[in-house]
Amino acid sequence: MANRVSASIELGGLVTPSDYADLVAIIASEGLSNEWDGPAFGPEDRTEGERLCLYAHEVAGGSFETLEAWCVTHGLAFARWCGGYDCEWNPERVVFTGTGALQFFVADESDRILIDRADIERLGSLEAIFAHFGKADFVVPPLVVADRADA
Template sequence: MADRVSASITIGGTLPRSLLPDFFALIQEQGLSTEWDGEPFTPAMVREGMSLELMAHEVAWGRFERLESWCVEHDLPFARWSGGYCGQWGAERAVFTGAGEVQCYAADEDDYLLIGRCTVERLGSYAAILGHFAAGDFAVPPLRLMP
């Protein structure tokens, strides 16, 4: 049985309307909602021109693996926060900017980024530390639907 924690994901970028059925199916498969303890997601909850914020409790390993992979495959930027599981892993934020690799950042249970001494030493300068925080605080763009 998978360890489960609360998690949220914000998705944006440009999505062809032809991919909406697959996108919606993945969201519904995960049992996501647009509010904590809210009603299950329905397509009517999408507001074009705004990023899509989704959340759930009891998320296996704190990741939306199929949805995240699908977003990467279709170049849809996202930021995911997941809570920590005592004795197994700490809270984290995962960021995908729409290109490259998903980057993970240590966070706390309130989704504030954290760094330890080893990260400070690896980064080496105040400017690099600020850059690390800026990258982790990626602002997910609005979700735009194209024909």
């Protein structure tokens, strides 16, 4: 049995109505909700003009593998946090801006980004340290469901 922790994810970007239906099915398969310990997410639970925030406890490996892969394939931005599991992994924040590679950041159990002496030496300057925190603080855009021609 996989180790499980609490995790959350924020999604945003443009999806077509048919892609939204696929997205909702994936969210349901992951057992996500709009709130901690809330009811299962349904297609009507999206708020127009806002990013989609989802939560779950007992998440295997602390990630939503199918959902995150789908977002990367469809260029949907996300930021995910997961708690740490004793002696297996630390809490982390993962950011995908909609393009490029996933960015991984060490976090704490309150989703605050952490750096250590090695990070400071690698980053080399106060400006680079602030840029590192800025990347971790990526603001996920609203989730928009529309045909691409209409957006």
